[in-house]
Amino acid sequence: MPKSKKSRSSSSHHVAPAKPYSTGGSLNNNNKNNPSDRKLTANTNLIAPNTSIGQHFLKNPAVVTSIIQKAAVKPTDVVLEIGPGTGNMTVPLLQRAKSVVALEYDPRMVREVLKRVQNSPEEHKLKVIQGDAIHSQWPFFDLCVANIPYQISSAIVFKLLAHRPMFRCAVLMVQEEFALRLSARPGEALYCRLSVNTQLLAKVDQLLKVGKNNFRPPPKVESRVVRIELKNPPPPVNFVEWDGMIRLLFNRKNKTLRSVLMTKSTLKLLEENRRTWKSLQQQQQQQQQSNNKSMTMHVDGDEETTDESIQQILEKILARHEYKDKRARNLDLDDFLQLLADFHTEGIHFSA
Known part of the structure; x- marks a missing residue:
């Protein structure tokens, strides 16, 4: 011009x-x-x-x-x-x-x-x-x-x-x-x-x-x-956790979910995340007991002896809705939301 x-x-x-x-x-x-x-x-x-x-x-x-x-x-x-x-x-x-x-x-x-x-x-x-x-x-x-x-x-x-x-x-x-x-x-x-x-x-x-x-x-x-x-209101989902799960599953979207989740590196990551989450939960319980002036010192002492392995937990989740042989490329939003809910129920969490 x-x-x-x-x-x-x-x-x-x-x-x-x-x-x-x-x-x-x-x-x-x-x-x-x-x-x-x-x-x-x-x-x-x-x-x-x-x-x-x-x-x-x-x-x-x-x-x-x-x-x-x-x-x-x-x-x-x-x-x-x-x-x-x-x-x-x-x-x-x-x-x-x-x-x-x-x-x-x-x-x-x-x-x-x-x-x-x-x-x-x-x-x-x-x-x-x-x-x-x-x-x-x-x-x-x-x-x-x-x-x-x-x-x-x-x-x-x-x-x-x-x-x-x-x-x-x-x-x-x-x-x-x-x-x-x-x-x-x-x-x-x-x-x-x-x-x-x-x-x-x-x-x-x-x-x-x-x-x-x-x-x-x-x-x-x-x-x-x-x-x-x-979407207003937005879905009640922690997006950091959601994206952490989606990123992991789509890293190899043509593989079955079992193949993606059962690699050594993924099992190690999820186990570390689970331990961190459990530790935070115990701290919150102790804090709550302290606030209530309770003298109870119970911290689920026998939990470690009855804990399932991370692999056993994943197998149970995948079998619950027959996800074991499914692939990320074929799952819809409802499937992913159900998976995230099942992971959380079992104390498995993700980070981006």
């Missing part, structure tokens, strides 16, 4: 400490020294996207309009936009929402999006925070709309799932395969830990498929827009 004369903008701009995004494992990065990118920038005076941090600008106005319509932005909404880039989606969001908080890592983009609204009626409604979306503290928002760098999609989704206070929904542009993982069902090839954890805490809808040519520069993968709506 043409350069404007320097002037002091009244839009709020906060600079926070930032860490660069990890570029490892990105599926949509192109070489930032791509000659075609340099040629495009030189010929059109457009700011060059930094693909090393996953910048692929959404350039199709029709797709932008569709995303905002599907997000159902209200005039009373505070919208969080992660990665506004040059502001192609920021401006129409400002026209519909009460305000927009734009979280941007690249200082060049901060300047661009501020210039985009300079001296416009929407200028006072925009607050730009420079920082890393993963490590920054997010402000209050009603709605999140974002075309996020694909290599940080998992981190962003998990941060959204854990964010409090609850927001109405998040509408995200993500890599197509990642989008399909979010809503994959038991037995499907893409069903994984991400699928289970997301579906425990939220409802996921596939909204829109977006082709590569809608971006500058085109990424190497297709994209999709998804809506994530948190």
Whole structure:
């Protein structure tokens, strides 16, 4: 876009400490020294996207309009936009929402999006925070709309799932395969830990498929827009324990649950967790007795002689609901919730 004369903008701009995004494992990065990118920038005076941090600008106005319509932005909404880039989606969001908080890592983009609204009626409604979306503290928002760098999609989704206070929904542009993982069902090839954890805490809808040519520069993968709506109230599950169990079972999702749980390393881990839990339970009992001014010193002294081994306990749990020969890839949320309850009944606990 043409350069404007320097002037002091009244839009709020906060600079926070930032860490660069990890570029490892990105599926949509192109070489930032791509000659075609340099040629495009030189010929059109457009700011060059930094693909090393996953910048692929959404350039199709029709797709932008569709995303905002599907997000159902209200005039009373505070919208969080992660990665506004040059502001192609920021401006129409400002026209519909009460305000927009734009979280941007690249200082060049901060300047661009501020210039985009300079001296416009929407200028006072925009607050730009420079920082890393993963490590920054997010402000209050009603709605999140974002075309996020694909290599940080998992981190962003998990941060959204854990964010409090609850927001109405998040509408995200993500890599197509990642989008399909979010809503994959038991037995499907893409069903994984991400699928289970997301579906425990939220409802996921596939909204829109977006082709590569809608971006500058085109990424190497297709994209999709998804809506994530948190379940309210959230399920009464300790998510740290839940994720610890799910992580363990999906580490080898094609193996039977018995094969996964009966390895020496897993048995040792679960035994250590069980001893820690029992020790904490005994401390709580002793504390309670002390508070009640009881002189009883009973601490289940004969428990050690009658204890089942961790392997025997696991065999009993797996036989209870015929889980022994089942695989994590085929279990649904109810199955995992039942397993976690059975583990807890037997004093077996997990950590992430």
